[in-house]
Amino acid sequence: MLILLVASLIAANALFVLMEFAMVRVRPSRIEVLARKGDRRALAVQGVLTRLDDYLAACQVGITLLSLVLGWVGEPAVAVFVAGAFGGLTEMVPPVVFHAMVFAVSLAILSWLHIVLGELVPRTIGIQFAEAVALWGALPLIGFAAFLRWPVRLLSASSKMILRLAGIKPAAEADHSVTVDEMRVLLGETQERGAMPLERLLLLENLFDFGSAKVSEAMRPRERIAYLSLARSWDENLAVIRDKRYSRYLLCETDLDSAIGIVHIKDLILSEVGSNPDLKKLRRDMYEVPAFESLEKLLKTMPDKGVHLAIVRDDLNRILGLITLEDIMEELVGEVRDEFELVSNWVTGEFFSRAAVDANLPTIERKATIRHLMDKMKAVNPDLNAEAAFEAVWERELKFASAVGRGVLVPHARLLGLKEPLIAVGRFAKAPPVPTPDGTPLRLVFLILTPLETPTMQLKVLQRIASLVTNETLRRKILRAKTDESLLTILRTADTLLAT
Known part of the structure; x- marks a missing residue:
């Protein structure tokens, strides 16, 4: 009977932890969308989020009370089974030592159950499935908070007072706005889940950069x-x-x-x-x-x-x-043509050079990879200020990493005084320790430099590269190329086909 009570207390503790992390993690913007569609559960979640400190206090009250009760009844319940398992030792050790051993083992088992099943597992579930958990548990949480209205209000008010004295806003008043850099990351993750094509991501990237353009x-x-x-x-x-x-x-x-x-x-x-x-x-x-x-x-x-x-x-x-x-x-x-402009097929193949292709990149980190390919660009264009070009590319990388998923990295920049685009291509035989949005090992790097004076050139090159890497057949051929020459041939042939 006591064991069932222990299991129930751990399960109840897990529910409060589940709700606590789900409410902190859930996206208010997503809940707003559901609420506008008339979802009553979403309206309940909105009510919780507007008084988040109060409901977090309710969760803490539940967790604390359950932990105290669990400690009170749990150890004796587990001790019964432990004592039975160690019964053969009663004649070998003094009673005091035996009871100490039983207590220590019982406490360790109970702590493991409480931490793993009552804290860590529900915490992970609450974080990964925040929206579903919040929608499912908002109404029960509201009911529990109403039942313990006065203790919850006292604890919440005390917490808010201490936070304000420390100059910290309560959770419900915190700024949840998203910066441009955070939006870039979110959009990149969205693209990796297949909810947005790579071309659209590049278009949105141009929109973000537009605010600082002169x-x-x-x-x-x-x-x-x-x-x-x-x-x-x-x-x-x-x-x-x-x-x-x-x-x-x-x-x-x-x-x-x-x-x-x-x-x-x-x-x-x-x-x-x-x-x-x-x-x-x-x-x-x-x-x-x-x-x-x-x-x-x-x-x-x-x-x-x-x-x-x-x-x-x-x-x-x-x-x-x-x-x-x-x-x-x-x-x-990108480029906009009117009906009077003479249209000609445009290919990036003319900007690929044998000296700027490396089918067997050394397994090095991202910064060193960009420098390696920049040196190859320098060999193609001796007039290139490689250090200034690297600084321009790396500065942009720090703002918005150009790992676009599918094992592809596209670092790029626009340079003043550059007469025509320069493209260096590298392929890793063994993936380097470079994080990617979708977890796909990094295999291909396209380093792109375009003239600052012709902004549409960069867009055209990026769009063509996007078409190359999103074509699964072409991507497989590129990854299977054995030499620099074969890789260059595939790139030029594929680019010509895409241009027609």
């Missing part, structure tokens, strides 16, 4: 600006229009530094002019922004003002480049 990072530099000039003949200006096929052009008195406005092709078409139109009469005012302006702010400002193109100037009022709404959107979603 106009100078997305603008078209002045060397790439096509403009119309009053100093040119109409035939020369028309040749520029036919070659570039843009809808808007800067209008300048002579050269680019004498810009006076913008000419829209629609105005040219709708104007009643002869073979030599007066571009100055068709001029529209131009919008100007500083190079350090936030892209996020500009994305709101330009549509509000009805502006599609802006001139970018530096502190000395010199024209550095221009930026369009399309350029801003490309920072988020």
